[in-house]
Amino acid sequence: MSFWNYMEYGAWALSAIFAVYIVVDWLRTDATYSEEVLTSSREGELEAITEEHRS
Amino acid sequence: MANFDITSKERDGMGPHGTQVGLLRVLGPAHVWALGVGIVLVGEYMGWNFAVGKGGAYAALVACWFAGILYTCVAMIDSEVTSTVAAAGGQYTQAKHIIGPLMAFNVGLYLVFAYTMLEAANAITAGYLISQVAALTGYAGTLDQQPFIVLAIVFLAWLNYRGVLATLTFNLVITAIAFSAIIILFLATSGVFGGGMMRHADLMADNAALPYGWIGILAAMHFGLWYYLGIEGTTQAAEEVRSPARALPFGTLAGIMTLLIAATLTWYVCTGLIPWEYLGDGTNGSVAPLFDAARLTGSQPLVWLLGVGTLFATLASANGCINDASRAWFALGRDKYLPGWFGAVHPRFRTPYRSIVFLVPIALAFALKVPLDQVITFSILSGLLEYTFMPLNMILFRRKWPMGKIKRGYEHPFHPLPALTLLALCAITFVAVFLGYGTQLVAMIAFYIVASLWFHFWRYRFVNRGAQFTMPWPRPEGY
Amino acid sequence: MAHYVAPKQSKISQLFDVAVLLALTFGALYLPLLLKLAGGGKSVPDGAPTTWEGMGQNATEIAQYNALGFTDPAAVADIINARFDYSFSWGALILMFVIIVGYYVMMLRLSDREYRDVISEKFDK
Incomplete structure (x- = not known):
């Protein structure tokens, strides 16, 4: 096997590590926090308190 | 609520509407520039040269500048609207407040498509580049590009997953390197310091000047967009910048200026070194034109610099695309x-x-299975539909909330001239797309029509009506 | 206007909606490719020349091809000879514009109808 063959396997292995990290963290996060907290983000929070508009 | 500070560390991310965990406000103008330019700069490293194939070198230059005007209008319009409607989702949120829910749904899909397809195109190029490096270092076999394509996408997804500040700081560094590489290549080859190796006169002589005549210039507009496609993505960061009203216009307008320079320099260097037929064939010929131009200089350091530049540009772009699409x-x-x-x-x-x-x-499915020019076309078509929406958005914005009625972070001059120019250039580009990719265009629009009907008659029932309108603005005029 | 309260969507229904959207997406993007209707291809005319002179390449162009690693003109002949065909029918072009304009008109009208609901619920208290 040449250097580039090792690189190919290395790329597959690294991809797998990153993918596993993401999936494990995702499932763990979903299990730890309630859905209400996770999806509580609302649009326009900063504008609601800092902007003043003439009406 | 007046004494409530959303950026305070104690109540970080919480807000009066009930947000308990929100996106983090950490970015500055430089990150906005890096997001905008980072996504686009890859367009100079690959893809724009299809415009040369469509109509020759001069046609690509005309397309470069007309598309430059188109995107200057886009940047002006975007800067005004988004410095006022600052929320994640960018043009989607603008459309929701200014035109209406169905338009917003369509715009949201344009954005996701344009960026996800661009991300796929970047991964394909990164894979190709690594196979080239393998060949240059004397590897005899054919390198399997798939693991590198997968690695690029999964690594950047991981980076994005871990937080926006690291993601865009990474983008800032690699984008700056990729941009410097173009400048250095220009300085080294153009002859401003003597020893120029540009051969424009010979390479664009006779038939090579405008091989298809005037229609070639029109056709080139299609890929002319590729020089700048994605600069409008700066607005996606709106909810994560510390001071949207200042940072977004600044980052976006600085971004378009950077790109106009980079695009023109790229055209100049590449057409002065590479015969147009080879340059214009981005699939079998010059996949990475700046890299090929560096190879033609015969200078090993330049080859490495532009190789690294190409790789960084593709990564920066894919990175920004993951950020924006998500x-x-x-x-x-x-x-x-x-x-x-x-x-x-x-x-x-x-x-x-x-x-x-x-x-x-989804990005992987397209990166691994679809040829590059088709992926680019999907991305360009979604972008084009989005740019057609922008002038409509701008005209309605000024009509529903005239100047002075609400506070705008930035007000662009000469309204409605930029909006009308943009609309006219979009119409021209639709003809250009029609000349080669009419079937895809119709298939794409058929998709949006079906998706629109699905949204209007089914999906919209799950959406609360009044709560969608989150900006603290007065009632729009005429409603 | 009465305050509209959106129903809560079940997990299964959410999943189904995602599946519909994905099927539409892949359908629209893959169908032209699968049916071989995707345009954009160049073609090489029959009997096209394969020598540098025949293809009208001047000394500079030949030198650049050599520098790129192509010393045999036949190796790049397909790239040099390939041309797009820009012939088109006006009818198809007009049809395309009708479809595009129709799409935007439909979208603006339906959006406006929904927008009026949003505004009246938001501002008529």
Whole structure:
């Protein structure tokens, strides 16, 4: 096997590590926090308190 | 609520509407520049040269400048609207407040498509580049590009998942390197310091000047967009910049200026070194034109510099695309335009993590299975539909909330001239796309029509009506 | 206007909606490719020349091809000879514009109808 063959396997292995990290963290996060907290983000929070508009 | 500070560390991310975990406000103008330019700069490293194939070198220059005008209009319009409507989702949120829910749904889909396809195109180029490096270092076999394509996408998804500040700081560094590489290549080859190796006169002589005549210039407009496609993505960061009203116009306008320079220099160097037929064939000929131009200089350091530049540009772009596509998808989910499940924010990393994860396999499916020019065309078509929406958006914005009625972070001059120019240039580009890719265009629009009907008659029932309008503005005029 | 309260969507229904959207997406993007209707291809005319002179390449162009690693003109002949065909029918072009304009008109009208609901619910308290 040449250097580039090792690189190919290395790329597959690294991809797998990153993918596993993401999936494990995702499932763990979903299990730890309630859905209400996770999806509580609302649009326009900063504008609601800092902007003043003439009406 | 007046004494409530959303950026304070104690109540970080919480807000009066009930947000307990929101996106993190950490970015500055430089990050906005890096997001905008980072996504686009890859367009100079690959893809724009299809415009040369469409109409020859001069046609590509005309397309470069006309598309430059188009995008200057886009940047002006975007800067005004988004410095006023600052929320994740960018143009989607603008459309929701200014035109209406169905338009917003369509715009959200344009954004996700344009960026996800661009991300796929970047991964394909990164894979190709690594196979080239393998060949240059004397590897005899054919390198399997798939693991590198997968690695590029999964690594960047991981980076995005872990937090926006690291993601865009990474982008800032690699974008700056890729941009410097273009400048250095120009300085080294153009002869400003003597020893120029440009051969424009010979390479563009006789038939090579305008091989298809005037229609070639029109056709080149299609890929002319590729020089700048994605600069409008700066607006996606709106909810994560510390001071949107200042940072967004600044970053966006600085971005378009950077790109106008980079695009023209790229055209100059590449057409002065590479015969147009080879340059214009981005599939079998020059996949990475700046890299090829560096090879033709015969200078080993330049070859390495532009090789690294190409790789960095593709990574910066894919990185920005993951960021933007996931923000748009997240915003759609948050408003229940898409299943609300996607509207989740990671409590520690403060990123729209479910949207990031969801889009990974889609990008992979296109990166691994579809040829580059088709992927680019999907991306350009979605972008084009989005640019056609922008002038409509701008005209209605000024009509529903005239100047002085609400506070705008930035007001662009000469309205409605930029909007009308943009509309006219979009119409020209539709003809250009029609000349080669009419079937895809019609298929794409058929898709949006079906999706629109699906949204209007089914999906919209899950959306709360009045709550969608989140900006603290007065009632629009005429409603 | 009465305050509209959106129903809560079940997990299964959410999943189904995502599946519909994905099917539409892949359908629209893959169908032209699968049916071989995707345009954009160039073609090489029959009997096209394969020598540098025949293809009208001047000394500079030949030198650049050599520098790129192509010393045999036949190796790049397909790239040099390939041309797009820009012939088109006006009818198809007009049809395309009708479809595009129709799409935007439909979208603006339906959006406006939904927008009026949003505004009246938001501002008529």
